[in-house]
Amino acid sequence: MSEILDIILRRRAVKVFDPVDISVETRDQILKAASVAPSSFNSQPYRFYWVQSPEKLKRAARLCFGQKPAATASALVVAVADIASWRETAQAEIAWMRTAGFFSAEKIAEAEKRMKVGKWFFLQGWFGIFGILKLMILRTIHLWTITGTIPVARKGMFKWAGKSAALACANLMIAAEALGLNTCPMEGFDDLRLAQLVGLSPKNHEILMVIAVGKKSAEHLDRPQWRRPLESTVTVL
Numbered sequence: 001m002s003e004i005l006d007i008i009l010r011r012r013a014v015k016v017f018d019p020v021d022i023s024v025e026t027r028d029q030i031l032k033a034a035s036v037a038p039s040s041f042n043s044q045p046y047r048f049y050w051v052q053s054p055e056k057l058k059r060a061a062r063l064c065f066g067q068k069p070a071a072t073a074s075a076l077v078v079a080v081a082d083i084a085s086w087r088e089t090a091q092a093e094i095a096w097m098r099t100a101g102f103f104s105a106e107k108i109a110e111a112e113k114r115m116k117v118g119k120w121f122f123l124q125g126w127f128g129i130f131g132i133l134k135l136m137i138l139r140t141i142h143l144w145t146i147t148g149t150i151p152v153a154r155k156g157m158f159k160w161a162g163k164s165a166a167l168a169c170a171n172l173m174i175a176a177e178a179l180g181l182n183t184c185p186m187e188g189f190d191d192l193r194l195a196q197l198v199g200l201s202p203k204n205h206e207i208l209m210v211i212a213v214g215k216k217s218a219e220h221l222d223r224p225q226w227r228r229p230l231e232s233t234v235t236v237l
């Protein structure tokens, strides 16, 4: 079995950690692995808050209802879906294309055009009215031809961003495992207070999950892993 597959298969949600220091190098490797996950339009619509300072860690753990994985973790990663970063990201990517020495002027012009068109995908307008209007137009066109769908309103935008953010979270957990650490994803937390603690914008940010990172303690007992059989979750057509 490939080593990567082995790491994926052995990852478990670990409930108790031993106190260990995570080096800056390891932390950056984990975060780098998260950042290379695929994302919609390569827009990487998320932000990770790596909480490690003892004081902030203690406060964050309390806001995770004092759950044992949070209370014993060496770091807590607050994974945030960010619906406002797409414009800046697109501009940064085009600026990078200009200096990368790889892309022709034609390709750069194409990317600029794509960014201009792409913005209509994201814009929601006042009270989300433009988003609803876009969907109605799409649904009408759909009566005659093949069309996709678009995110509608803030909720739709968070759903859109959450998909890419969740993939980055999975990469993060697998990378931690590969580097000899363990993790526990959690959605048991006080989202409003935690958002305040890490300094989020209520308008543009939503916490997706908190990932406890640390070294599995001998106190943690891996219960046998149960999954629904593949025929319950997979349809082969």
Ligand SMILES: Cc1cc2nc3c(=O)[nH]c(=O)nc-3n(C[C@H](O)[C@H](O)[C@H](O)COP(=O)(O)O)c2cc1C
Pocket: 011, 012, 013, 014, 015, 067, 069, 184, 185, 186, 187, 188, 189, 209, 225, 226
């Ligand atoms: C989105 C999400 C939220 C979760 N929330 C919690 C949580 O709040 N506390 C906890 O102890 N585990 C939490 N878990 C871990 C799951 O309970 C665990 O992944 C599941 O039971 C399967 O166990 P395994 O990952 O060890 O195979 C969460 C997992 C996910 C993906």
